Every structure is written in structure tokens, then in C-alpha cells.
Amino acid sequence: MLFKSISMENNSTPRLDDIDLRLLRLLQHNSNLTVKELGAKVNLSATPVFERVKKLEKNGFIKKYAAILNAEKLNKGLVVFCNVTLKEHTRTIGRQFVKDIMALKEVVECYNISGDYDFLLKIMVYDMKEYQNFVLDHLGSIKNIGSAHSTFVMGEIKHDYAVPI
Amino acid sequence: MLFKSISMENNSTPRLDDIDLRLLRLLQHNSNLTVKELGAKVNLSATPVFERVKKLEKNGFIKKYAAILNAEKLNKGLVVFCNVTLKEHTRTIGRQFVKDIMALKEVVECYNISGDYDFLLKIMVYDMKEYQNFVLDHLGSIKNIGSAHSTFVMGEIKHDYAVPI
DNA sequence: CAAATAAAAGAATTTTATTCTTTAATAAAA
């Protein structure tokens, strides 16, 4: 067969084998490992490791590479989980809320959740005074927030920065 | 002065200037930027960028470099926040709980928190059935858990993987 | 079993990180 028709192209992402998974596990704990080092751990030479990693990137299994910073040292040691409800639940109001939240740099994570509240926010600030300012100046000025309930992190027990594969 | 006495050594970590902060911001969004690329963004040549980044690593501002994976594609798309209380709050029981939690790979984050609950867990699994199994087989078998309340993530609005600096 | 395909290896090349040396800028002392 000389030519493949478009419809015959395989668009589905290929299945990951054991080595791919091991590479992903290694990289999510230390993305500075060289292809040579990775190869030593999975019993391959640099080339196939390189090609596998590139494929994992291309197929979207790896979203990006990031430096994980020390929040304490950067004066953002106070972590707060804030549950909020909206007064109304129309699409437009929801959209505006999302837009407002996206603009707040202190909000590092935001989830739409089940249960008594609508959203769960993770907020990082220096201290309680800064959190108070955040609530009063920023969160408080967002329209349509019905209620907000803050839970303070007293200690971080575990934080993997990793998908459990 | 020929020699410095030990007591004169400066053990405190040096203050970060504006360029350091910009480098940290850039690196937490993309740690694959080369020192040359970083230099272009902060108006420095490769060498000082290299030295600054090494210093940031050495002084602990950068904890590690990691690949951020796509949880959905890796079949861990169901995120659950689980609030738990302990039956008793002695040090030994707390320690045992922490130890047990550390062993559960599905628990990707765990915080000791204020409020009605003692701990907040972030759990990643494939689907509801897998979550049920997790609760029954793993969480359920941990001693001294008083109550557990699950909140399900319906949508991820924002997730920076970054300290807001 | 032979042909075709895919995966891995090894060598060659390019790019990047890293080191070393020189120069410029800044701060401290005279």
C-alpha cells in the first residue's frame, strides 16, 4: 500500500507500556534527570528514552515542566482553603465569578465542587493579616458570593505534585 | 582582614532582588527555558542567570523540578477532597494516621487543618467505583478515623502549580 | 519462513550547561 487515506490515520493516543509509565513516574519527581540517567533506570539507551519522552509530551501526557518553589521561603506560607457559594447559579454569573477568580493571584487553585458549597479555593498568602486583606479587598469585592468559609492549613503532611500512577 | 571568624559568616539566606523573582516566576511556569532564553527575558547574559538559578536552588527557594502530568489522560481524572476527623488526638494516634496516609498513593495531598475536621485529603482516582474501593479498602482500614466527608471535584477552574510571587 | 515494521543502539552533530577569565559596576575605606 502506497498511501494511507486520512481515515486510516490513527488519531487515538497510543497505549502506554510499562517503560513509559516508569519514565513518567521518574520525571514527575525529578524532571532534570538526563535521558542517559533515565535510560540507566529503565534499561534503555539515551535514544529510545528521548523518543519516548518526546512522544509523551506530544501526546499530552506531560503538560509542562515546572520548578516547584518553597512557599515558606517566599513568604507565602499561609495556605487557606476557602469554600464559597454563589447567590445565584446562572451561567453568566458563574462565568463572571470564574473570570474574577482567575484575576486573583493569591488564588492558586479553584474547583467547582459538589456538596454544600459551589467552589473550593486554595489561597496562598504570607500571614493572617494578609489573608484578612485578601478577603476584605479582593474576595469581598467579587459580586454574587453568597457565603465563604475559610479553613486554615496548620501543617502540610503530604504534597506529591504528582499523579498517582 | 585576612580571616573571617565562623561567627561572622552570614548564614541567613540573601534577599532576592527583582531579577531573582522574575526568574522564579518564569521557571515555575516553564523550567525548560534555557539560561540564554531566561537571560533574554531579564536582560542578562547566560552566566549571571546560571549563577542566580544555582544560588536559588542552593538556598532552597527552588525545591525541585518536575514534569506536570495530565491526570485525565492517565486515568486519574476524578479528584476528591476528603475531610476526616480522628477519634482521639494524641500524638501517637496522629503519628500513626500520618504514617498510614503516607502509604496511600491515591492521597496526593494531606493537610492538618483548622475547623470541624482534622485533616483534608486530596485524592486522585479513575472514577467513582475506584473511589468507593479506595474508601472501603484503604481509608476504611485506617484506625482511629472518626468521620470522613467527601467533596467531589466537578470541574477544575484554575490550577497554577505555582506560588503567587 | 520471509518480508515488513517497529524499536533500540551507536555514532555524529548541535545545542546547552558549566567553568574560567576578564571587565565593569558598586560599595567601603582612606
Added chain:
DNA sequence: TTTTATTAAAGAATAAAATTCTTTTATTTG
């Protein structure tokens, strides 16, 4: 101020890593 240290940046040289290319080895399939 001027001189002298000290620090930061730059540029050139080197080492290490990524990336590409070619060959070899496995695997699959007809």
C-alpha cells in the same frame, strides 16, 4: 572625592547534554 575591595556581569572556552541520523536488532505479519 580618590583609591581600594568586593561584587556582579560578560565573553570565551570547555564539558555535558540533547538531538539527529544511520545501522542493527527484535517483532510482527502475511
